[in-house]
Amino acid sequence: MDLLPTSEQEEIVSSVATLLAAQLPITRVRELHAEPAGVDESVWAACAAQGWFGLGLAEAEGGVGYGLAEEALLFREIGRHLAPGPMLSTVLGARVATGDQRAAILDGAVRVALVERRADGGADVHGHVGAELALVVTDAGADLVALGDVPGLTAVECIDPGTRLAVVARFDATPVATSGEPILARGAVLAAAMAAGVAEATRDLSAEHARTRVQFGNPIGVNQAIKHSCTDMAVRCEAATSQVLLAALTVEAGLPDAAYQASAAKVVATDAAMRNARATIQVHGGMGFTWEHDAHLHLKRAHVLEIILGDRRHHLAGLLEA
Amino acid sequence: MRDFDTAWQRTQFQGGWAGINWPTEFGGRGLSLLQQVIWYEEYATLGLPGIDSCFVGNNHAGPTLIARGTEDHKATHLRPILQGDVVWAQGFSEPEAGSDLASLQTRAEIDGDELVVTGQKVWTSYADVADLQELLVRTNRDAPKHKGITWVICDMHSPGIEIRPLGTIDGERHFAEVFYDEVRIPLTNVVGAIDDGWSVAMSTLSFERGTAFTASQTKLHETVERLMALARERHLDDDELGRRLAVARAEVAALRAMTYLGVSRNARQPMPGPEGSIVKLFYAELSQRVYALALDVLGADALRTDLGLATDWHHDYLEAYSYSIGGGTSEIMRNIIGERLLGLPR
Numbered sequence: 001m002d003l004l005p006t007s008e009q010e011e012i013v014s015s016v017a018t019l020l021a022a023q024l025p026i027t028r029v030r031e032l033h034a035e036p037a038g039v040d041e042s043v044w045a046a047c048a049a050q051g052w053f054g055l056g057l058a059e060a061e062g063g064v065g066y067g068l069a070e071e072a073l074l075f076r077e078i079g080r081h082l083a084p085g086p087m088l089s090t091v092l093g094a095r096v097a098t099g100d101q102r103a104a105i106l107d108g109a110v111r112v113a114l115v116e117r118r119a120d121g122g123a124d125v126h127g128h129v130g131a132e133l134a135l136v137v138t139d140a141g142a143d144l145v146a147l148g149d150v151p152g153l154t155a156v157e158c159i160d161p162g163t164r165l166a167v168v169a170r171f172d173a174t175p176v177a178t179s180g181e182p183i184l185a186r187g188a189v190l191a192a193a194m195a196a197g198v199a200e201a202t203r204d205l206s207a208e209h210a211r212t213r214v215q216f217g218n219p220i221g222v223n224q225a226i227k228h229s230c231t232d233m234a235v236r237c238e239a240a241t242s243q244v245l246l247a248a249l250t251v252e253a254g255l256p257d258a259a260y261q262a263s264a265a266k267v268v269a270t271d272a273a274m275r276n277a278r279a280t281i282q283v284h285g286g287m288g289f290t291w292e293h294d295a296h297l298h299l300k301r302a303h304v305l306e307i308i309l310g311d312r313r314h315h316l317a318g319l320l321e322a
Numbered sequence: 323m324r325d326f327d328t329a330w331q332r333t334q335f336q337g338g339w340a341g342i343n344w345p346t347e348f349g350g351r352g353l354s355l356l357q358q359v360i361w362y363e364e365y366a367t368l369g370l371p372g373i374d375s376c377f378v379g380n381n382h383a384g385p386t387l388i389a390r391g392t393e394d395h396k397a398t399h400l401r402p403i404l405q406g407d408v409v410w411a412q413g414f415s416e417p418e419a420g421s422d423l424a425s426l427q428t429r430a431e432i433d434g435d436e437l438v439v440t441g442q443k444v445w446t447s448y449a450d451v452a453d454l455q456e457l458l459v460r461t462n463r464d465a466p467k468h469k470g471i472t473w474v475i476c477d478m479h480s481p482g483i484e485i486r487p488l489g490t491i492d493g494e495r496h497f498a499e500v501f502y503d504e505v506r507i508p509l510t511n512v513v514g515a516i517d518d519g520w521s522v523a524m525s526t527l528s529f530e531r532g533t534a535f536t537a538s539q540t541k542l543h544e545t546v547e548r549l550m551a552l553a554r555e556r557h558l559d560d561d562e563l564g565r566r567l568a569v570a571r572a573e574v575a576a577l578r579a580m581t582y583l584g585v586s587r588n589a590r591q592p593m594p595g596p597e598g599s600i601v602k603l604f605y606a607e608l609s610q611r612v613y614a615l616a617l618d619v620l621g622a623d624a625l626r627t628d629l630g631l632a633t634d635w636h637h638d639y640l641e642a643y644s645y646s647i648g649g650g651t652s653e654i655m656r657n658i659i660g661e662r663l664l665g666l667p668r
Contacts, residue, residue, distance in 0.1 A: 001356060003579065004586040207664040221666035224653070230664055231656040238600045242579035243572075264575035267568075316568035 003245050005073060012055075012066070013073050019050060020081040026294055032084050033161040037130040039085035039111070048108025052087070053094050062106050063094075068186060068252040072193040072244050079197025079273075079305075082297055084162040086127025088194065088308075089114035089135045092187050096135065096142045096179040105133075113147060115171065116308060123171035125153060126308060129164045133176070135183075137309065142183035143175035160300040185251045185262040187309040189244060192262075192269035195305045196240040198298050199272035202280040203233035205294065209284055220283075229279050236272035243268050260322045263315035270312065273302035323496075324409055324451035327375040331406030340404040341380075344388065348400035355585050359536055366541040373537065375448040375496075379403035379410035381534035383456045386473075386526040389593065390514050399454070399475070411452035413443040413476065413500060414523065421654050423458075424467045424520060428502060430459035430474070432509070432516070437461070437474060439482075439505040445648070449485045449498035452478045456526065457507075462517050473519035473526075475511040482506075492640035530649045531598035539581045539605050546574045546612055548633055553619050566615050573608050580604065596662040603655040606645035613639035 005013065023043045032038050047053070056071040057063020071091065078087055093112030094105040104110040113131035116124045125134055128147060136143045147153070150173050158165035207230050210221030220226045247265035251258040277299035281288035288295045306312055334340045335349070342358040344350025351357075373380060384403050387395050402408045419426040428441025439459055446455070455476040462470030476483075482505040488497040514522040550567060558564075580601050587597060616635045617624040627636045646652040660666040 001582060002586045002589070003583040004590065203664075207666060210664075210666050219667045221660070222668065224657070227660040227666050228653070228656040230666060231660040234659055234663055235600050235604050238580055238583070238597070239573070239576040239604060242583040243576040246575075246579035246582060260571075261575060264572040267572040268576045316565055316572075319568040319571045320564050322571075 001249070003242060003249075009070060009073055012070055013077060015050065016052070016074055016077040017081075019046060020077060020083060024081055024083050026082065026297075029082050029084060029162065029297075037085075038162060038164050039130060044085060044111070045108045047087070048106065053091050053108070054106045055091070057094060057106075062103055068189060068248040069245060071186075072189055072248040075190045075193040076197040076200070076241070076244070079194030079301070080201040081197075082162055082201075082294070082301055086111055086113050086131060088187065088190055089127060091190065092137075092142065092183055093133055093135045093144055095181060095186070096144050096183065097133075097177050101133070101144075101177065112144070114308060115145070117171055121171065122167065122169045125150070125166045125168065126304070127164050128153060128155070128166040134173075136173075136175070137184045137187060139184075141178065141180040144177040145173035146176055149173050158304070160297075160304045162297065162301065163304050182251065182254075182258060184310060185259050188262040188266040188315065189247045189251055191305050191309045192240070192244045192247070192265040195266075195269040195273035195302060196237065196244050198302050198305070199233070199237045199240050199269065199276045202273075202276040202295065202298050203230065203237050205298075206230050206233060206276075206280045206283040226283060229283055233272075233276045233279060236276055240265075240269035240272040257322075259318060263310070263318045266310060266315045267312060267319070270302065270306040273298070273305060277302050324375050324448070326371075327373070328406035328409065330371055331373075331376045331380075331404070335404050335406060341384070341400075344384065344400065344404065348388075348396055349404040350400075355536075355588050359540065359581065359585055362537040362540040365537065366544045369544065375409050375451055376403075376406065377534075378412050378447070378452075378456070379408060379454075382412060382526050382530060383410045383454070383475075385529040385534075386456065386522065387513065389525050390473075390522050392513075394510070395475070395513060408453045409448060409451055411446050411449045411455045411478065413446055413455045413457035415445045416442060417444055421651055423523070424471065426458055426460060426471065428457075428459050429463075430461050430472060430507075432461070433506075435509050437472070437507045437509060437512070439474075439476070439502045439507060441502050443500045443502075444488075446485075446498050446500050447496045449478070449500050450487055454478060455500075458519055458523055461519075465517065468520045470517050471519040471523070472516050473513045473522035474507055475513065476505065476507055480505050480507070491643060492637050494641075525593060527650065528594040528598060531594065531602040531655070535602065535605060536581055536585075539577055539601070542605070542609060542612065543574050543578060545633075545638075546570050549612065549616050549619060552616070552633075552635075556619065556621075558619060563615070563619060566611075566618075570608075570612050570615060574612070577601075577605060577608055596658055599650070599655040599658045600663075602649065603646075603652050603659070606642075606652055606655075609642045609645050613642045 051064040054063030055066050056068055059065040090112040097105055111131040113128045113134040114126040115134045115136045133144050134147050153166045153168050155166045210226050210230050211219055213220050243265045247261040250261040280295040287293050341350030342353050342361050343355045346352040416426050430437040430439045455478050457474050457476040459472050460470050461472040482503040484501040486499045487495045489495050490497050617639055
């Protein structure tokens with residue numbers, strides 16, 4: 001057991017971060033918020049060309065041949081950069097799909113939205129604009145459905161400007177593909193990894209501000225009230241990232257406590273993202289309350305991540321019953 | 323207490339389970355820290371006794387001597403620690419040098435081939451049963467405060483030492499004040515150089531914050547599971563307590579992952595870095611939440627200390643208040659993390 005990334009894994013992180021910094025800087029992410037699909041087709045194609053959507057799939061299945069740990073490192077970067085579009089459900093969807101459908105997802109030709117079913121028989125669909133397929137995570141595994149077969153899909157406004165959201169009053173589409181793999185556990189780990197990225201990004205924004213913002217003649221970070229707030233962000237990041245990586249290895253190995261570790265990762269990492277984003281608004285004072293500052297984008301993404309692939313209540317219930 | 327602790331230490335040594343990651347030449351097993359952690363996990367699962375008075379030898383003085391001691395220090399002191407022949411105590415804090423440790427005033431004058439020590443230490447656990455002490459003294463009063471300190475091995479049976487036990491909020495009397503009146507210590511007992519004790523002390527504390535509490539971190543997982551069992555025994559069906567128990571399970575899972583990450587870092591960089599302060603801080607605050615939850619699970623029985631439960635929740639709850647104070651307060655940990663990891667200004 002070694003939880004530190006290897007040099008090969010560090011190279012994956014570095015190439016992902018380089019692509020995101022070059023093609024999806026926050027200025028571009030903000031431009032995309034105003035566009036209908038919220039996705040840059042050429043960037044999506046570039047991500048596909050780098051093998052992101054099949055990073056954890058076996059080479060025989062058209063993937064790159066890495067595992068959930070590498071996927072988690074990928075999604076931590078995606079979370080850190082607030083990359084738009086349904087990347088998480090697309091990666092999970094590629095695992096569920098077969099044949100030509102899988103090839104089209106891996107190529108970047110087909111995007112996969114995420115269906116979050118509600119207790120009343122309805123559902124929310126995340127990332128529906130421009131997506132052909134949608135992923136439905138079930139207790140047994142997951143199904144893929146054709147979005148065109150979902151009648152009554154209605155676009156609604158989402159708190160996160162980087163997430164396209166639609167609702168349907170009654171969801172009962174027929175699967176076009178089905179998998180018995182533990183997709184919920186994998187998805188929870190990857191959503192947690194994105195949340196860890198949000199937590200780290202907000203920690204870094206706050207630390208930078210605390211080092212450079214001068215008031216009363218000193219950088220505000222000399223004050224323990226600010227310093228300790230930033231420190232608590234760093235502690236939450238360490239807890240989140242450690243648990244995400246441990247859960248990734250546990251789920252990939254199919255150990256008996258896989259679901260438990262995945263739930264712990266989801267709870268700890270989304271809590272870190274939410275609390276760090278909130279504290280980041282506070283550390284930045286008036287600037288943190290402006291639309292121009294990125295703190296609110298992280299906060300709003302944190303809310304989405306807390307809800308999808310098993311909300312906090314779901315994972316806490318699972319942890320309690322184990 | 324001493325007799326039990328040292329006998330149990332000897333039993334573990336004889337079974338080949340002491341100093342699992344210590345060098346074989348000093349009685350250890352020469353295995354990895356990860357293998358040491360596997361032992362701790364099994365140890366915690368079986369609910370075996372706490373290390374108590376053997377803690378400082380195994381987790382402070384021993385690792386410090388391995389890192390900074392002379393060959394003679396190692397040959398003399400390491401094996402007896404593992405065999406349970408000696409008990410070590412710590413002598414760092416003073417009444418006027420708590421968080422500001424470098425302000426310590428206990429004075430040592432060089433007289434021939436000896437140091438002559440006069441002053442006072444405080445918060446010294448197990449001073450009354452200890453044979454040896456890792457002692458910080460001021461050997462240079464003219465140098466800046468961090469530059470005039472020396473780390474020395476003090477024989478606790480030396481003439482001139484007086485020990486006054488202090489009671490603590492958990493009802494224990496392991497704490498003590500220690501007074502030194504012209505106590506003579508051979509210069510050969512100095513670890514590192516004269517006036518270079520601060521760097522030796524920082525390596526001691528980096529072990530304390532980095533790896534010394536690995537066993538305790540591992541044990542907290544078992545504590546949460548015992549608390550789950552207690553809640554079930556008492557047929558608690560309460561949403562608020564259930565949510566807090568589930569969060570405790572998630573957070574103690576993360577603590578274990580953080581411990582593993584620390585072990586992974588340690589394999590590449592043997593001297594623990596400031597990241598250790600993150601785990602120490604997280605562990606202290608999580609422990610306090612877990613034991614506070616235990617008393618809430620007990621409900622009205624939280625007031626009764628005569629129940630004779632298999633776990634002494636009251637004792638453990640009260641003891642946990644020391645976790646955010648001893649070994650550097652949580653406030654100091656936050657300063658270290660903020661300044662050394664995040665680069666925030668002092």
